[in-house]
Amino acid sequence: MNGEIITIERHILEQQRAHPEATGVFTNLLYDIALAAKIIAREVSRAGLVQILGRAGTVNVQGEAQMKLDVFANQTIIRMNSYTGRLAVMASEEEPHIIPIPEGYPTGRYVLVFDPLDGSSNIDVNASIGTIFGIYRRKTSGGPGTVEDCLQPGRDLVAAGYVIYGSSTMLVYTTGSGVHGFTLDPSVGEFLLSHPNIRIPTEPKYYSANQGNERYWSEGVRRYTRWLQGLDEEDPRKPLSARYIGSLVADFHRNLLEGGIFYYPLDYKDPGKPKGKLRLLYEAAPLAFIAHHAGGYASDGRRPILEIVPESLHQRTALFIGNRDLVEKAEEFIARYG
Ligand code: AHG
Numbered sequence: 001m002n003g004e005i006i007t008i009e010r011h012i013l014e015q016q017r018a019h020p021e022a023t024g025v026f027t028n029l030l031y032d033i034a035l036a037a038k039i040i041a042r043e044v045s046r047a048g049l050v051q052i053l054g055r056a057g058t059v060n061v062q063g064e065a066q067m068k069l070d071v072f073a074n075q076t077i078i079r080m081n082s083y084t085g086r087l088a089v090m091a092s093e094e095e096p097h098i099i100p101i102p103e104g105y106p107t108g109r110y111v112l113v114f115d116p117l118d119g120s121s122n123i124d125v126n127a128s129i130g131t132i133f134g135i136y137r138r139k140t141s142g143g144p145g146t147v148e149d150c151l152q153p154g155r156d157l158v159a160a161g162y163v164i165y166g167s168s169t170m171l172v173y174t175t176g177s178g179v180h181g182f183t184l185d186p187s188v189g190e191f192l193l194s195h196p197n198i199r200i201p202t203e204p205k206y207y208s209a210n211q212g213n214e215r216y217w218s219e220g221v222r223r224y225t226r227w228l229q230g231l232d233e234e235d236p237r238k239p240l241s242a243r244y245i246g247s248l249v250a251d252f253h254r255n256l257l258e259g260g261i262f263y264y265p266l267d268y269k270d271p272g273k274p275k276g277k278l279r280l281l282y283e284a285a286p287l288a289f290i291a292h293h294a295g296g297y298a299s300d301g302r303r304p305i306l307e308i309v310p311e312s313l314h315q316r317t318a319l320f321i322g323n324r325d326l327v328e329k330a331e332e333f334i335a336r337y338g
């Protein structure tokens, strides 16, 4: 074995050196997120013990209240970032309103949006779950951050990343110059660079969608799915394999490394009111930013996710994300058949 061992701290610092104007605030913000990720990872690895050591909502032997993992992840990220003076405001999928910086503490230039625990239906069955985050520059000047600071399109992200709590814990992030993946070595508590410069492979392997919902999909999405399966007689292709976990982070991560597409299209159960499921701000936009910087693409079926200006914090969207040609093909089918 040879080659350098690069910790996430060192990597972030080296990226900062490439920007002589950087003050280090942003660098420290990324450290804080990595630290929150380690604390959440520790708790995730103990999740299965909850049944024997105490259930959420009960009090454990140390007299501490047991928390549900998504509440714990949410609180960890908020507590880690409230008092540092680096943020103006935060927004979380788990909170109905923006999260202000507590009174008496300084505010900073950045805005943090996050999904503290993604794939929560998978916690109890020991399948992979994740955390997603995005960082923006504040738009307002001075004073407490506002909802306007949070409602920015994905193209204005300055950084985005996710953590996957899988067979190992990994943190993947980009500040716009390459997508880099780090694996947590739990024995030393460090994220070590394991996947430098991730590019989505040009030859895709997988498609990922909840086909149980197919009867509620539009004609275009149904036909597109047949195309992915190699069943379109006019335009036959090599069929892709299906893989679906039901944790966006895990499904996205696999397709990023192996090539493919994840989609969660509009649901037409109520035909007059088609609905997306995933949240633009906490899920779609940060992953779209990462996909973009890894050579991929994300769309809501009609326009790039990165161009959508959110109108409300918890706005939902359809999402098609992965290899550019596969996502563009979905747009073509939707433009043609709806
Ligand atoms: P969350 O756990 O943060 O609410 O997100 C769940 C999301 C996402 O992770 C996943 O892709 C999707 O829900 C799965 O939905 P279905 O169970 O409808 O397939």
Ligand code: MN
Binding pocket: 115, 117, 118, 119, 248, 283
């Ligand atoms: Mn989620």
Ligand code: MN
Binding pocket: 070, 093, 115, 116, 117, 118, 119, 120
């Ligand atoms: Mn969540």
